[in-house]
Amino acid sequence: xxxxxxxxxxxxxxxxxxxxxxxxxxxxxxxxxxxxxxxxxxxxxxxxxxxxxxxxxxxxxxxxxxxxxxxxxxxxxxxxxxxxxxxxxxxxxxxxxxxxxxxxxxxxxxxxxxxxxxxxxxxxxxxxxxxxxxxxxxx
Numbered sequence: 001x002x003x004x005x006x007x008x009x010x011x012x013x014x015x016x017x018x019x020x021x022x023x024x025x026x027x028x029x030x031x032x033x034x035x036x037x038x039x040x041x042x043x044x045x046x047x048x049x050x051x052x053x054x055x056x057x058x059x060x061x062x063x064x065x066x067x068x069x070x071x072x073x074x075x076x077x078x079x080x081x082x083x084x085x086x087x088x089x090x091x092x093x094x095x096x097x098x099x100x101x102x103x104x105x106x107x108x109x110x111x112x113x114x115x116x117x118x119x120x121x122x123x124x125x126x127x128x129x130x131x132x133x134x135x136x137x138x139x
Contacts, residue, residue: 048073048115050113051074052072052073052074053074053075053077054086056076056078056079056106058082060126060132060133061126064134065135066136066137067137069139070116071116072116072138073115074114074116074136075111076102076106076111077109077111078109083105083106083128084129084132085106085126086100086101086102086124087100087124087126087127088100088123089122089123089133091125091127092130094127096123097116100122100124101127102127105128120137120138121137122136122137122138124136
């Protein structure tokens with residue numbers, strides 16, 4: 001066997017291991033890229049179904065005063081072509097009832113909902129037109 005080179009088993013093993021690692025990395029990338037192994041997205045917290053509705057029109061809030069039970073949800077629907085933002089009194093701090101503030105102007109057809117967890121009478125207004133007022137009575 002003169003003149004022939006001898007194959008090195010260690011070198012061949014290193015090449016085989018490198019090929020296997022490359023194959024696993026490639027497959028792993030494809031699975032993640034295609035979304036097969038992506039963790040499931042967290043679901044957004046489910047909103048309570050509204051039990052009462054308030055329309056927002058060019059004339060203000062309708063009804064002007066609404067009576068609900070503790071734990072119920074009101075949904076405001078902007079039926080005006082002008083943007084509105086329901087928010088708790090007083091203006092402009094909106095801290096009469098923590099969390100009760102749409103936080104943005106609602107365009108025509110857009111909605112905002114809030115669940116009332118406290119009993120009492122809560123005044124609110126349109127942040128964009130602060131003299132437009134209404135109230136929620138929670139029993």
